[in-house]
Amino acid sequence: MGNWTIEEIKNFLIKNGIRPSFYRLKIYQYLLNERTHPSADEIFLYLKKEIPTISRATIYNTLNLFLNKRLVQLINLERDEARYDATLSWHAHFKCLNCNKVFDFHIESLKLKGVEGFQILEKQLNLAGYCAQCQKK
Amino acid sequence: MGNWTIEEIKNFLIKNGIRPSFYRLKIYQYLLNERTHPSADEIFLYLKKEIPTISRATIYNTLNLFLNKRLVQLINLERDEARYDATLSWHAHFKCLNCNKVFDFHIESLKLKGVEGFQILEKQLNLAGYCAQCQKK
DNA sequence: CAAATAATTATAATTATTATAAAATTAAAA
DNA sequence: TTTTAATTTTATAATAATTATAATTATTTG
Structure with missing residues (x-):
């Protein structure tokens, strides 16, 4: 920081x-x-x-x-x-359902079907589950 | 329906x-x-x-x-x-910022980096922009 | 049928966000 | 610098989605 x-x-x-x-x-x-x-x-x-x-x-x-x-x-x-x-790059967000921390994941690739003709201005990939730390417990 | x-x-x-x-x-x-x-x-x-x-x-x-x-x-x-x-399969949602309709997109593939050790239980891919119809105007 | 359990309702409470109007600050003009 | 205009910030009220609560109604079970 x-x-x-x-x-x-x-x-x-x-x-x-x-x-x-x-x-x-x-x-x-x-x-x-x-x-x-x-x-x-x-x-x-x-x-x-x-x-x-x-x-x-x-x-x-x-x-x-x-x-x-x-x-x-x-x-x-x-x-x-x-x-x-404040990070504008396209990346995923993961929220741990136990500790509530938010993690960033890099997106290597994404392929969608049927988007022809659509103008996509905003994208969000949101994930939830348990982080490595919290799974050990 | x-x-x-x-x-x-x-x-x-x-x-x-x-x-x-x-x-x-x-x-x-x-x-x-x-x-x-x-x-x-x-x-x-x-x-x-x-x-x-x-x-x-x-x-x-x-x-x-x-x-x-x-x-x-x-x-x-x-x-x-x-x-x-009510559709549980993993697919994307697109919202048109003009007509407010929601469209489904099929996801062919998605590759993330750094997810080792994380247990992912929920996924959401949300998109926004202009649909084919609304772009013509 | 009676007793226990579960579902539903009406209402109030909570909470994130937006709207509004006044006050404070900053910028522009004289 | 002083005045004026524009912008920013604040305090407060208003909205609106959702949850909590307690009473009522419906359903199941013995």
Whole structure:
């Protein structure tokens, strides 16, 4: 964690047409440097420790802004809460049903039938089960 | 639509350890015969026409029962509403961002890297974009 | 039939997310 | 710099999907 500097993030946001306000920087920094696929509430609770005045609405506004500008991708791993990922490459997400951790898997290949004529703009491959650690128990 | 008879569905539920109450039969019949990947509310509104006394709680109870007994699969195609599918085979779901229709795609092959040691119990491949029809406009 | 069990309903509670309007901040113009 | 305009953030209320609860109804079993 902690590989991107605030200055680099600032330039990146500007390059993507987003005014780099303090909160936006902090939210994007969190997504980038802690790649835990957090939910909006996890981001809120984390930043609240450092910035007690921050509001949930800001988190949602900012995440929706990032989604629209395609800076982050949405993960619908569970039915009740959306997660966000600053890694844009096409990869799978696995959720352990025991420890609730989310793992990334690289997708080597995928072949679909019948997609001719369809314009596919978004893809999500979501998996669930038990991770190696939790199976030992 | 309408290929399974009530009698067949009844036997199928019993075989899966589910008491075949009237409402359960109707809900499973709807999922089977109209394969539109409905949300809980769509099922509720449809059955309400025929059975005005039916309650939303029954729909949710029954769908969760079917999920636990693995008679249906959950689809998290959109962040705000779950959909249900009585087809259990592994296939992809595509949602048209214009007409909101859901299409099934057959998956010919999928290769993942790094899954050794993981026990994968659930898989979902969700796509979004524009269907052939809507692209012409 | 009576007792026990299970299913269903109506309602309230919970919770993630969005909408709204006011306040605060930042940028632009004079 | 001061004023004005635009944007961002906040606090709060509103929505909406889902779950929890407790009472009622239906079904099964002895």
